[in-house]
Amino acid sequence: MSVALFTAIGLAWVYLLREAAAMSTTAAQARMHAAMGMAGMAMRVWDAADWVALFAMWIVMMVGMMLPSAAPVILLVLGAYRLRGDSQARLAAMAFMGGYLLVWAAFSAVASLGELALHRAALLSDDLRLHPAALSGAVLVAAGIYQWLPFKNRCLVSCQAPLAFLTRHWRTGVSGGLQMGMRHGALCVGCCWLLMTLLFVLGVMNLVWVALLAAFVLIEKLAPGGTIVGRVAGVAAALWGVYLIVGS
Numbered sequence: 054m055s056v057a058l059f060t061a062i063g064l065a066w067v068y069l070l071r072e073a074a075a076m077s078t079t080a081a082q083a084r085m086h087a088a089m090g091m092a093g094m095a096m097r098v099w100d101a102a103d104w105v106a107l108f109a110m111w112i113v114m115m116v117g118m119m120l121p122s123a124a125p126v127i128l129l130v131l132g133a134y135r136l137r138g139d140s141q142a143r144l145a146a147m148a149f150m151g152g153y154l155l156v157w158a159a160f161s162a163v164a165s166l167g168e169l170a171l172h173r174a175a176l177l178s179d180d181l182r183l184h185p186a187a188l189s190g191a192v193l194v195a196a197g198i199y200q201w202l203p204f205k206n207r208c209l210v211s212c213q214a215p216l217a218f219l220t221r222h223w224r225t226g227v228s229g230g231l232q233m234g235m236r237h238g239a240l241c242v243g244c245c246w247l248l249m250t251l252l253f254v255l256g257v258m259n260l261v262w263v264a265l266l267a268a269f270v271l272i273e274k275l276a277p278g279g280t281i282v283g284r285v286a287g288v289a290a291a292l293w294g295v296y297l298i299v300g301s
Contacts, residue, residue, distance in 0.1 A: 054131050127149060129219065130233070152234025187301040197293075197294060
């Protein structure tokens with residue numbers, strides 16, 4: 054199970070590296086077309102096929118970013134099923150991971166639709182970042198404030214204490230694993246969804262920021278003092294957002 058888990062994470066990052074390289078080439082071509090007065094080619098309106106590609110990209114990105122912080126609870130679920138003598142322990146743990154990713158897939162569908170709408174409204178630059186700066190600033194302020202809200206804290210506490218989560222929500226069998234995974238995924242989305250929208254500010258396929266956000270989520274959930282780190286980061290994000298708004 055652990056091999057499959059970390060293989061999935063590794064493959065996700067390989068895919069992201071390839072996609073980032075492809076998007077960098079596309080963005081460079083778009084800038085070249087714009088410089089040559091070929092803006093129409095550079096600003097092609099995205100269609101349903103583009104949404105499918107965006108959806109796939111977001112799902113893989115969520116696998117690479119969110120599974121590392123969920124790995125401890127997934128392995129804990131497997132161990133708990135085995136300890137209880139469940140003959141379908143591995144399948145149940147896989148169902149838990151599937152349920153967790155199913156919720157993030159729903160988030161990915163919404164995020165990709167949002168990206169499609171922003172592109173059609175000409176609010177995304179060639180490197181898939183929001184513009185104007187004031188709009189980016191508003192997203193940063195909202196994300197910073199969210200880090201301090203009680204709802205965010207309740208979701209984060211559940212992610213920080215997987216044993217307590219399993220004690221309260223334990224279900225038996227493969228269907229039970231799926232239900233628990235979806236519940237844990239919903240709490241994880243509640244904790245991190247606005248952090249993920251920061252990718253629109255930082256660059257959806259800017260792998261440096263993608264890796265930094267993934268590391269931040271890992272620290273916030275698993276490291277001692279993660280809540281404090283999250284709130285300090287919230288203040289920093291809000292101040293950055295105010296700076297962009299005032300300076301725009």
